[in-house]
Amino acid sequence: MAIATHQVPAMSPSRRFAREFFSKRIATGSFVLLLLILLAALFAPLLSPQDPYDLARLDLLDARLAPGTMSGDGSLVFLLGSDAQGRDMLSAMLYGIRISVIVGIASTAIALAVGLALGLLAGYRGGRIDAVLMRVVDIQLSFPSILIALVLLALSGPGLGKIIAALAAAQWAYYARTARSAALVERRKEYIEAATCLGLSGTRIMFRHLLPNCLPPLVVVAALQVAAAISLEATLSFLGLGLPVTEPSLGLLIANGFEYMLSGKYWISLFPGVALLLLVASITLVADRLRDVLNPRLQGPAP
Amino acid sequence: MKSQADLPTLAVSGLTTEFPVAGGIVRPVDDVSFEVRRGQIMGLVGESGSGKSMTAWSIMGMVDAPGRISAGSIVFQGGDLRTLDERALRALRGDRIAMIFQDPATSLNPVLRIDTQMIEAITAHRPVGRRAAREMAREALARVGIASPEERLLAYPHQFSGGMRQRVAIAIAMLNRPDLIICDEPTTALDVTIQSQILGQMQALCREAGTALVWITHDLSVVAGFADTVAVMYAGRIVENGTVERVLRHPRHPYTHGLIASAPSRNPRGQPLPQIPGMVPALSALPDGCTFRNRCARATEVCRRVPPLEMLDGRQLRCFHPVMEEGA
Amino acid sequence: MNGQQVPILAFDGVSKAYVRPVDAAARIAGMFSGAGSRPVVHALERVTLAVGEGEVVGLVGESGSGKSTLGRIATGLLKPTSGALLWRGQDVAAMDGKARRAKQLAAQLIFQDPYASLNPRMRVADIVGEAPVAHGLVPSREKNEYAAAMLQRVGLDAAMLQRYPHQFSGGQRARIGIARALAVRPQFLVCDEAVAALDVSIQAQVLNLFMQLRAELGLSYLFISHDLGVVRHVADRVAVLYLGRIVEVAPTEELFARANHPYTVTLLASMPTLEVTAKRHIPISGEVPSSLGPPSGCHFHPRCPHAMPRCRQEAPELREVAPGHWAACHLNDGGGGIQR
């Protein structure tokens, strides 16, 4: 007495998801943009005309050249101009995006992993673990992330690893809280009871059942946090607490170049600013769409 | 020549509501026609997704875009609602035509006090002072059997139980003594004892005030002792429509017949229930012609055409092969 | 209930109270404000009920009366606050790990909401096959075959194994939920409003499936439903729960024919039927009281047409009013039974 199913077209969740995601033009556009930016960052060494980290190659005589100017030794054209150190802006930006992306993703990934594990544990187990963890989270959250990162960086000094650690430390609590509340919601759902009823172990329920279902809201938060982390890193660099000057992130490039804005040498600050804007905005847009697609509440009735 | 009194309060005919969807359009309401008269209760019965709520929204003029009413007329007290603009419709809504929803937990605004929600329903339609409106609200609460209405006016919805919330919603619907109330499964979420109370109260109030009632439900047995007429919907169409007496005692449409036959109370205890095979098809995957035909044992080639809604045995019926044996 | 035979599952004076945990701050504040008592919900009070081997016991009652709580206790999802749960005559609380696990698998719960009770991110093959593999009932490479067999048993096409729950209709989902429970070879099913969310035409299909499984596998059921029609159709005996207490237990025919407790009487009167005879809809007055502050004495007395002063003070005991027919009402003490 098998019943034929024709109610819902049989489509894998990922296909369904992709179709839903790309149904908005702006999401598609920002996704493509983000992809391009990420590819550019990934292949920065191949794409950039100059290795901006090789100090021996930089020539002071090339400092602050306008976009399109040829370098003194005629070896390359500064398409987007050069900075105060004679560094090709295009190359510096490609590498800067790389750093920003690394910082954003690495710090978010660490924070997500830590927050997720603790949040799930707290949400699923409840009781004392939950109480203690959530108090710690409360304390952490009573401090704005920028303050925490600021203090940690002031303590540790500059460096890529340190800024990643500082940003992760400043953000894990968000994930812990989000994961916990997601876990609390999911834990009450009947499929978790069913799993318990089937005698499955707590660990198994936590990781096989709870985790995949708590992940979507966290992924959205994380995607947004990547953007926030990139922005935060830029701000910290601006405040002088970021990365080494010889390996500038976008934020540092902006900070270095800003003073030249007023004297008409707009390219040193403006181009990295625009790059930062595009990067952060495209991540945000993609994350935004992710949220809409993943949130069943905002979806229309099933077709 | 019909006199004013003979006019049905509501006469829907050929009502069709469309929604554009990915692969074309769907019609949650397809050529729906029925009438309700003063003081009469009509049950609108159908399974989930059959278009009951959409019919109600269509009558209220509240079909959300991109949906639209594409055909038919909705004649309310002699005037076609489809010819009215939004302003005129708004003046009717809540005043002459009221509606009550299924879930009493969500149809009242959780952050506004009951008095606010009642008074605004009055002042939106008539120029009365706050105090007078409040007095009306108090009376309306008392009428639906809520104790100490004066205090209850100051409460928030969450401070009520489900049954009381639904009664508040009914009180709001009745505030302006409307001529027609459309109830979209208002008792489905409630206990049978509470449902029974509410049915009793509604019945009394309608008889008293002469209000016409459209009572939407998926449960035929709710309609049985309560409504005067019943219309059975299947996949957007009314398949059978007549007095409760006739339709429930002698269902002629195979679907209605199947539904009634499958009710546990109609079967000896513990015996397998006669069941309708298959399930309600999705609107986007309806068979052409009679939409019930691929679940129907009586279906033939002729069912590939849409059966017309015709009078048969004292009811309207949309079937080429009516069930004619007596009893169900 | 057959006196000789050990019931497969029995509640022995089971009570369940939900207490909100209170921390130090609240206690201190409570001391000052004097409102120190913790809010306690007595979801179940001294419930004694047995389900015999192969028997179907229906459980009815209004929303909040504790039906689900009882079902969850039966399946081990909740621990009773007091009283004992007996599995084949043995106290579950006193069982060793192995026996307890065996009991856990033997008593399965079928849920009301076919949407929420399936993990939306697992394929049907995993939903059905995970537990038997995890418990070693089936070797992991036979998981799919086993799951397919389970699907066939509940009338689903084995070709759907790789699909996700959202690709099914409500009735199909309900079947998947049943297949999942059957996969661990239970002997006892608790169906908590298992057909309430289904369309009328689907409901009959699923009810038939339950009865068919009972016949084929010799399952016992605790069948929770607020739909008296359904309960009447499937149950051998019916227990009526009111605000955490069992007010009446009787064989189905007996209960529907000769209800003893005034609450059961009103419940039956409120029950909508397909009978076209014009009904008068004015049975009980008042709302269901909250189980946070239940009425004293007999919980039903504020709504009872026959309430006496005694009902306000003293909770009536369950007593046998006819063979196998138990009710808890002071009216029965008069010896004359109930006057209507």
Add this chain to the structure above:
Amino acid sequence: AELRIGLAADVSSLDPHYLNIAPNIALSTHLFDTLVAVSPDGQLVPGLAISWRAVDATTWELKLRPGVKFHDGSELTADDVLFSLDRPAALVGSPGPFTSYTRQIVAKDAPDRHTVRLKTAKAYGPLPLDLSSIFIVSKRAAQYASTADFNSGKVAIGSGPYRFARFLRGDRIELVRNEHYWGDKPAWDKVSLRILTSNAPRLAALLAGDVDAIEGVPAAHIERIKADPKFRLEQKVSWRTIFWHLDQSARPSPFVTDKAGKQLPENPLRDMRVRRAISMAIDRKALTSRTMEGLAVPASNLVAPGIFGHNPALPVEKYDPDGARKLLAEAGYPDGFALILHGTNDRYINDAAVVQTTAQYLNRVGIRAQVQTMPLSIYFGRARKGEFSAALLGWGSLAGDFALRTVVGTPNPQTGWGSWNWGKYSNGMVDALVRSALSSVAPAERENAARQAAALALGEYAIVPLHHQVATWAMRKGLQYTARTDEFTFAHLFHPQ
């Protein structure tokens, strides 16, 4: 008329003896006078003392300017001077006390109302220089007053060109002209000093007309201001010298490695040839014109030209990358080595860029130099502990011998010598020469010794000097400023054009 000046650093206190930091001193100079003043060129000129001389090797006699009145109208006498000289040592809770300038004085007296005699334990030439740092307060007002009383303005009573009007901490200080000032009458009767610590807003405030003049014009904007007919600039080579401390201690240096990153067992920086090679590798002309955008001049000395003890005979190192490579090869590093350069990023003009530029040049001669810059707060502490191999430092001093003692003198915690000698350079000859300069009370003799010491130390590349900063002020057209080598901004040095 009111003059509004944008200051680049915050004034923390009005107590002139509380904290020895530049912004506080600059402000105090408006309200108070010192016995010995400093001319815009960095020379010691009469202040409240019209003359000073060494009566013998350890006794100095100062004649006070007669008729000087405090803001409250009372007359300034030797008593006030003695009180003011005692006050730094008596003041508790100062994190940067002025006692360094009074500790040489072991006894003092006032033979009459306008004469002060000071005794030092040993012959000590730079005493007048020390005295230029001690502000004279009114004893009557300050005797029982605390730093808080100064901050409230209650006892901020001096004899300086301006009187206190209002102090909005972190925002602005308002001053009014001292009509009875003994010196030239200031041109403005009201002065508002705005604290605008970030470069861009400070400049923007000038451009927007919110202030009339600003100090510390960021290098990036010089060009723009020059081009704008509404504004003008005043510039002067500053006393501040920027140089590299290279770690010369015997142990392996922490940030010197081979190119694979392994620590070198020997410290190559101990080899003078390596230090010289580093010096030769840097193109100071490009550095000053490009990196510093003209806000610097190449340096050969520890102190700026015109400052006491500057040795004009020392040449600016010629840019010679080939020579540098050769020297490195000679020293046994034909392939160079790797080195991390440390510096601040919030202290000197374009400091992080200077570090980077140095790294660029070192890379060109085969030293794989990398850069780490950090805020001052972290940097100084670590540098003092000798954690760096190459550390950038800027030093401003009005006397060469003084600077040498602190920066290249053999470190000695007891005497305070070499307290900023991060490179741990040590040469007994240099120490001896500096010692003799410091103990000489005859200026010519003293300067001679100081120059010799400078030649010796710099000849051994005790430090690698880079440049002297150029201090810049920008103001609206119609104003002029007497630019100062000590970079201070004084309202009374602004005049209508």
Add this chain to the structure above:
Amino acid sequence: MPAFLLRRLLQSAVVLLAMSLLVFAGVHAIGNPVDVLISPDASQAERARVIASFGLDQPLWRQYLLFLKNAVQGDIGTSYIYATPALGLILERLPATLELALAAIFIAVAFGIPLGLWAGLRPDGVIGRTIMAASILGVSLPTFWVGLMLIMLFAVQLGWLPAGGRGPTTLLLGVPVSFLSIEGLRHLLLPAVNLALVNVALVIRLARAGTLDAMRQDYVKFARAKGLSAGRIVGVHVLKNILVPIVTVVALQFGAVIAFSIVTETVFAWPGMGKLIIDSIRVLDRPVIVAYMMLVAALFVAINLAADLVYSALDPRVRLTGEDT
């Protein structure tokens, strides 16, 4: 309710204690303030004397205990460089920062809610999409960069508004505020807008999501079925519902606004506590850093409390029990 307050108080105490300990240890680890502050010519002995006079020669735990002891008596320490009680120093700057933060929040709410409502009511309209796109830009732009751009445009290029600093202040209930004069408002505008931008975007998004959600709810349909005008539905039924999350988030955001005022104050030379803390970190003025952190924590706790109270006023379903949900 009393339990709720009590729990909050206990929690705050723990937060403050933990905070002070962390900051204390943290600043200690950064370095010794005396190294930064002491005059270059000071001898070792002078340095030692200064260190001793601040008690920095004591082991850290003893310094901390001493600090706690003093703190209990209301003395959080005296600024090293300002020679003024650190708390007083910060409180002196607090009004400026609060004024800025409140102005920013005000702007965020005043612009964010109407725009968000609009975008939520017409999610597919051109204006709605534009608002959303702009709000994404708003959250994407780093505050410091926007600040600099604002200065460039409005102060330098157009010359309409001052580039930085705070305008003249007048006393309002004993607190110096600058928004009461035209000049003060002119000074306030740019920094407040700068600080508000992220929050405008945030409020827009919240309001839009809330509106979209509310418009789907039965109570809105029920209100329409009652025949209410669109204005009343949006202005009362929808607005009051979306206010609940907005108020909560905005209140929580307030702490972040105060923190981010560090950036804005630096850029606009606004004499608030943000600038003070940056300067204090630069010179390791530990008492000020500790006092600032504790004040921010205290403020935050207070704000959270206020948010919860308002929340419960707006949403009658919420009962303040202090329990997490």
